[in-house]
Amino acid sequence: MSASSELRFPDNFVWGAATASYQIEGAARDDGRGPSIWDTFSRTPGKVFAGHTGDVACDHYHRYADDVALMAELGLKAYRFSIAWPRIQPDGTGPVEPRGLDFYDRLTDTLLDRGIDPIVTLYHWDLPQTLQDRGGWTNRETAEHFATYAGAVHGRLGDRIRTWTTLNEPWCSAYLGYGNGVHAPGVRDAGAAFTAVHHLLLGHGLAVRALRASGAEAVGITLNPAEVQPADRDSAADAAAVRLVDGLQNRIFLDPLTGAGYPADVLEHVARMVDPVTFLRDGDEKLIAAPIDLLGINYYAPTYVAGRPDGAGGSAWPGTEGAVEFLPAAGSVSDMGWAIEPAGLGRLLDRLAADYPGLPLMITENGGAFPDRTTDSAGRVADADRIAYLDGHLRAVHAAIGRGVDLRGYLVWSLLDNFEWAEGYRKRFGIVHVDYLTQRRTPKASARWYQEVISRNGL
Ligand code: FCB
Numbered sequence: 001m002s003a004s005s006e007l008r009f010p011d012n013f014v015w016g017a018a019t020a021s022y023q024i025e026g027a028a029r030d031d032g033r034g035p036s037i038w039d040t041f042s043r044t045p046g047k048v049f050a051g052h053t054g055d056v057a058c059d060h061y062h063r064y065a066d067d068v069a070l071m072a073e074l075g076l077k078a079y080r081f082s083i084a085w086p087r088i089q090p091d092g093t094g095p096v097e098p099r100g101l102d103f104y105d106r107l108t109d110t111l112l113d114r115g116i117d118p119i120v121t122l123y124h125w126d127l128p129q130t131l132q133d134r135g136g137w138t139n140r141e142t143a144e145h146f147a148t149y150a151g152a153v154h155g156r157l158g159d160r161i162r163t164w165t166t167l168n169e170p171w172c173s174a175y176l177g178y179g180n181g182v183h184a185p186g187v188r189d190a191g192a193a194f195t196a197v198h199h200l201l202l203g204h205g206l207a208v209r210a211l212r213a214s215g216a217e218a219v220g221i222t223l224n225p226a227e228v229q230p231a232d233r234d235s236a237a238d239a240a241a242v243r244l245v246d247g248l249q250n251r252i253f254l255d256p257l258t259g260a261g262y263p264a265d266v267l268e269h270v271a272r273m274v275d276p277v278t279f280l281r282d283g284d285e286k287l288i289a290a291p292i293d294l295l296g297i298n299y300y301a302p303t304y305v306a307g308r309p310d311g312a313g314g315s316a317w318p319g320t321e322g323a324v325e326f327l328p329a330a331g332s333v334s335d336m337g338w339a340i341e342p343a344g345l346g347r348l349l350d351r352l353a354a355d356y357p358g359l360p361l362m363i364t365e366n367g368g369a370f371p372d373r374t375t376d377s378a379g380r381v382a383d384a385d386r387i388a389y390l391d392g393h394l395r396a397v398h399a400a401i402g403r404g405v406d407l408r409g410y411l412v413w414s415l416l417d418n419f420e421w422a423e424g425y426r427k428r429f430g431i432v433h434v435d436y437l438t439q440r441r442t443p444k445a446s447a448r449w450y451q452e453v454i455s456r457n458g459l
Pocket residue numbers: 020023168169172224298365413420421429
């Protein structure tokens with residue numbers, strides 16, 4: 001197609017794809033890797049669909065060179081991947097395992113050889129099990145160990161990697177990991193969840209400091225802010241429900257990260273559930289507020305809430321029972337049951353730009369799981385629903401940039417079908433199909449569509 005594409009993106013817009021270590025690497029026992037909480041959790045009966053584990057996953061650990069060649073073929077400018085902490089420090093502390101670092105060293109060089117910019121996430125949920133045995137993110141020391149680990153990785157890769165992300169979606173780590181137990185380590189305790197929120201943020205702040213000390217160029221964090229809307233715009237009760245959920249998922253992270261400290265209403269809510277709050281110490285908020293260069297946004301679907309005294313609440317938002325009703329998605333949904341609403345992404349970006357100005361944004365994840373049942377004559381997945389999802393969300397991104405939102409790039413979730421946490425392999429998010437029996441990769445129609453978008457820099 002010609003340069004007269006209807007919608008053109010800014011010249012240096014970053015187009016890419018994202019993955020995470022436990023979801024694709026496999027090689028769970030190779031080269032000295034220690035066990036992570038996801039190894040333990042996936043082996044616990046009833047936790048992951050059909051007992052699936054990440055033992056083999058996409059075998060990316062052994063097939064990374066072919067995977068990078070595929071990324072190059074698709075024209076990706078950037079690739080966001082995460083580092084498995086238990087490959088670098090099998091016990092979470094102590095000596096570094098050089099073979100673990102060697103893997104990411106090879107991956108980095110292969111990406112750079114192909115002109116693909118590596119974007120690193122230091123923590124995408126695979127905490128070393130040894131640290132969990134000592135309380136995991138409910139133990140303050142984990143934050144300090146995380147900073148040591150961050151410094152060790154930067155020491156090896158910092159000469160080639162420019163963009164560093166500390167955590168992926170600490171909301172999930174804390175509330176799904178320690179609150180409702182849907183994710184590893186499977187703890188169900190509201191107090192533990194709030195303690196984990198704080199220690200994750202502290203770990204982020206300490207890691208930013210360590211990365212800066214080691215000379216990192218661009219440092220950020222990736223959140224999954226809720227795009228939370230009232231069932232009824234004119235209802236004061238619904239507005240209060242929005243405020244509560246916004247506090248628990250958005251402001252509890254964004255305010256301290258941007259230097260405003262924890263919001264008073266959120267602290268009051270936490271104090272009602274964790275009494276006394278002992279984990280917050282003098283000076284912590286200053287550490288958490290270490291300046292960042294980039295805020296990564298993962299967006300999939302909006303959240304609609306109503307304020308109701310008999311509301312069931314949501315187990316992932318501690319203390320919302322008896323106050324909030326989370327409404328089921330209306331309209332079309334993905335295979336996850338998540339509402340498909342691109343306008344929500346536009347609203348979210350506007351809100352972030354307005355309330356947290358001066359912070360460059362990047363979409364670090366966006367995409368859809370679909371059943372992928374239809375194939376074309378060449379045997380490729382004909383995933384028109386995924387293309388429509390991506391197209392709609394990219395249009396929302398383009399419009400937001402037009403309104404002045406400082407949005408630097410878009411990374412599709414995900415490059416490959418992969419281990420979708422508690423859902424195992426039954427949910428497919430990839431633009432590239434993976435046959436788990438043969439490990440054969442086949443770009444879906446959406447991959448070819450995305451390739452075109454990238455080459456035209458537009459839609
Ligand atoms: C996000 C995770 C990512 C993936 C998508 C579907 O919450 O960061 O690993 O599982 O959801």
